[in-house]
Amino acid sequence: MEELPHSARHWVLMQSSVTEAIAAHFGAPPAVRVHHSGPSALATWEADLLGCDASTQAFARHITLDVGEHAVLAARTVTAWDDPMQTYLADLGDRPLGTLLFQGERWARASALIPLVEGTATFGRGARWHDAQSGGNLLVEEFFLTPLTDSSNGD
Template sequence: MKAYGLPSHPYNLTPSALPIRSLLFQREPQWVPAHVLKHAYAPTAAGSWIEESGSLTARLRRIYGGGFGVKVLGQRWNKPYPDEIRILGLAWQRHTLVREVLLQDRGQALVAARSIIPREALRGMQCRLAHLGNRPLGELLFAYPRLARLSLEVSRIEPSHWRPDCLGELAPQGEIWGRRSVYAVASGQILVCEFFLPALITPT
């Protein structure tokens, strides 16, 4: 039964039939609180992006103008990674809307993003999050007047973390830094993970 106008599972698959948890990663990233990293060894090249308190989408639009765009890799109902379940306080068997995209400049990937959107957050945002298409999630989130970031964590991603079929497009020559934020919206919480790719950190 489809409630609140939410999208059904793609290809009529049941949640348990979905084959993989991520189209980006072959294993779950490991995260630490941002303040822990800052006192240890903060990355200089990615630092300003990790610490960005405003809309990442708005900042990218200011830099890249009309070349900025979103490529949707997948948006589907799936079971999140164990630590994503933990940080959102979800029941172990819960499935959420998992959205994975690339933020691009004229087709060049700048940021890889993964968002975990529980069903109650969709209801609270009048289901607009479920029907974004190629629009950036940040554009909708930061338009929400009561948006609040509840936590910020960082991760260092080695090339071996990525799915092999992503390596060509993402072009990670070494470690990639990422951040994840839990946002409070309406009646729920959303987890947004963003990974800063070489084309953004070391532009030619």
């Protein structure tokens, strides 16, 4: 983690709701733009975290959180197709998952934060979340885009 710039480290290591932190940072709640919600393949590391085979059919939701005209976060949330969370994820629509994960005690982060780097300039993280009510699991991957990690934004 030492190689992360300070401005990216703040977001990557955050333990609380990134959606709420983005709202506080920009002074307005972000809008959710859904780019894909449906069938998807799993990467080997995703399957390992979800406890299934990489050939397992998955359900994924790809979104960006937008502030004004700018995407500030890109996210992929994935679960096995037969997991109880598949319907939950499919029914989210344009509601932010992050806000729901931090309400009450239903959800718990069930893995350590996994640093993710895409190319050389986009920093992110992944974590498995467990739903105590259904026993289901979600893998949440978040990538922090330039409006958040640009050092001119403070933090």
